[in-house]
Amino acid sequence: MMSRERVLFVDHTGQIGGAELILLDVVQGRNESSAFLFERGPLAQALAERGLSVITSRWGLGLSTFRRDSSWMKALPLAGGLAAITAELARVARGHDVVYANSQKAFVLSAIANVVARKPLIWHLHDIISPVHFGAMQRRTQVFLANRVAAKVIVPSEAAAAAFIAAGGRRALVEIVPNGLSVEPVPVSRQELRQRLGLPSGPLVGVFSRLAQWKGQHVLVEALAQLPGVHGVIVGDALFGEQDYAAQLKRQVAELGLADRIHFLGHRRDVPLLMQAVDVMVHPSIDPEPFGRTLVEAMLAGVPVIATDAGAAPDILEHGRAGLLVPPGDARALAEALDAVLSEPAILEPQLVYASRRARTHYSLSRMLDSIGLLIRNVRAGAAV
Numbered sequence: 490m491m492s493r494e495r496v497l498f499v500d501h502t503g504q505i506g507g508a509e510l511i512l513l514d515v516v517q518g519r520n521e522s523s524a525f526l527f528e529r530g531p532l533a534q535a536l537a538e539r540g541l542s543v544i545t546s547r548w549g550l551g552l553s554t555f556r557r558d559s560s561w562m563k564a565l566p567l568a569g570g571l572a573a574i575t576a577e578l579a580r581v582a583r584g585h586d587v588v589y590a591n592s593q594k595a596f597v598l599s600a601i602a603n604v605v606a607r608k609p610l611i612w613h614l615h616d617i618i619s620p621v622h623f624g625a626m627q628r629r630t631q632v633f634l635a636n637r638v639a640a641k642v643i644v645p646s647e648a649a650a651a652a653f654i655a656a657g658g659r660r661a662l663v664e665i666v667p668n669g670l671s672v673e674p675v676p677v678s679r680q681e682l683r684q685r686l687g688l689p690s691g692p693l694v695g696v697f698s699r700l701a702q703w704k705g706q707h708v709l710v711e712a713l714a715q716l717p718g719v720h721g722v723i724v725g726d727a728l729f730g731e732q733d734y735a736a737q738l739k740r741q742v743a744e745l746g747l748a749d750r751i752h753f754l755g756h757r758r759d760v761p762l763l764m765q766a767v768d769v770m771v772h773p774s775i776d777p778e779p780f781g782r783t784l785v786e787a788m789l790a791g792v793p794v795i796a797t798d799a800g801a802a803p804d805i806l807e808h809g810r811a812g813l814l815v816p817p818g819d820a821r822a823l824a825e826a827l828d829a830v831l832s833e834p835a836i837l838e839p840q841l842v843y844a845s846r847r848a849r850t851h852y853s854l855s856r857m858l859d860s861i862g863l864l865i866r867n868v869r870a871g872a873a874v
């Protein structure tokens with residue numbers, strides 16, 4: 490039997506977003522593996538706590554805030570740094586059996602480094618490749634490199650697979666591995682939890698995502714303006730250079746006179762507890778989501794879900810059997826759905842039981858880890874090329 494693989498996990502960010510929470514689960518028990526990050530931040534420490542040796546690039550480029558609309562003035566000084574990072578990455582990769590890129594920027598640099606390093610390369614693609622998030626040049630580069638260099642591309646949903654293939658990606662490369670979670674609700678009543686967490690006792694709605702325009706928190710604010718007496722918690726912060734949106738959201742709340750009903754809690758590490766404390770979890774993204782961990786978190790917590798009908802959400806919620814769907818960007822439809830759920834919560838009981846069972850069977854952590862473990866083994870053995 491072959492020894493456990495030495496994997497080099499590569500991520501461009503030092504922050505912990507949804508994709509990095511998945512990475513932190515994937516690396517469990519892989520003490521002989523390492524991580525290579527392009528910038529400092531809380532992710533490095535979290536990976537080190539899981540026993541990995543962590544290398545933070547000497548070139549610390551701040552790539553996580555570099556977006557496709559960033560100017561060339563900003564891009565030019567990056568070019569030299571990128572070449573240096575790629576060389577550094579190629580050197581580090583040599584001591585490993587498999588390279589596992591956990592973001593699109595990590596994949597592009599790993600693929601270039603691979604010209605020298607020549608290691609089997611897995612891309613865990615956590616995004617929907619579409620013009621909304623990526624410029625034409627970026628999409629072409631990603632897909633070209635994937636088709637030429639990747640041994641496998643892991644995606645979390647049919648929606649993400651379809652977008653990759655529509656952009657020109659090879660179907661045979663794609664493995665759909667739904668994200669998996671393992672969170673058990675704590676045995677306390679909702680009201681007791683609210684007291685403990687300092688949350689209001691009346692009708693309470695929550696959204697649990699980093700603050701970003703496409704995550705659609707502003708649509709929830711607009712909906713809450715139409716529902717007097719209902720409070721909302723907005724959990725999450727601007728993680729990847731979306732500070733303008735965060736400021737705009739706070740302005741919107743003040744201008745609508747909602748400051749006493751909408752509570753900004755910032756980035757939190759106790760999301761499962763907070764989630765269990767609300768009456769409804771809203772997932773208001775205005776662009777298609779590749780997955781949506783918070784949907785599964787709410788299903789596991791036994792909390793009703795209202796999500797927008799796009800991307801992976803209709804799949805995860807089984808077209809309405811495991812949660813309600815509303816059109817993206819439609820504040821009125823969202824307000825109506827919220828009103829319906831808040832006024833007659835008992836009607837949803839059977840749906841909650843169904844949703845919780847579905848989350849446990851389809852989106853379990855052990856299932857995700859088994860699938861990814863097998864993929865890494867096969868890629869190393871060359872069986873999946």
Ligand code: UDP
Pocket residue numbers: 506507508510697698699724725726755756757758760761780781782783784786
């Ligand atoms: N999350 C968190 N703290 C926050 C806000 C969000 O830990 O303040 C978590 C949330 O519980 C979920 C993840 O971040 O597990 C976000 O994943 P999702 O797939 O919903 O969105 P992404 O950020 O990956 O686009």
